Amino acid sequence: MTEDDADESALSRPQRRLLxxxxxxxxxxxxxxxxxxxxxxxxxxYLxxxxxxxxxxAYLEMKRQAG
Structure with missing residues (x-):
């Protein structure tokens, strides 16, 4: 597991997939x-x-702006 993978794991899998x-x-x-x-x-x-x-x-705002 790389450092980026470990950091990204703080976000849930559905959050990472949507982002x-x-x-x-x-x-x-x-x-x-x-x-x-x-x-x-x-x-x-940033998150x-x-x-x-x-x-x-912030995540919800990203989701809203992308929609």
Whole structure:
């Protein structure tokens, strides 16, 4: 298991799968807290820096913007 895999495991499997779908081939960034995200890796790293409540809120906002 790589370091990235261990870090990403803090997100649930369904969350990781949805984020990968959201960011696959994205050309317009999803903006959360004034920060643009174009890739799954950028988004997941950001989410992992947040406390649980803020992480859930940011994840839901990413999901909303992608829809």
């Amino acid at each position: 990968r779908r959201i960011y696959n081939g994205r050309t317009e960034p999803v903006v959360i807290d004034g920060r643009p995200f174009l890739t799954f890796r950028e988004a997941s790293r 992992l820096t947040l406390p649980d409540d803020a992480r859930d809120a």
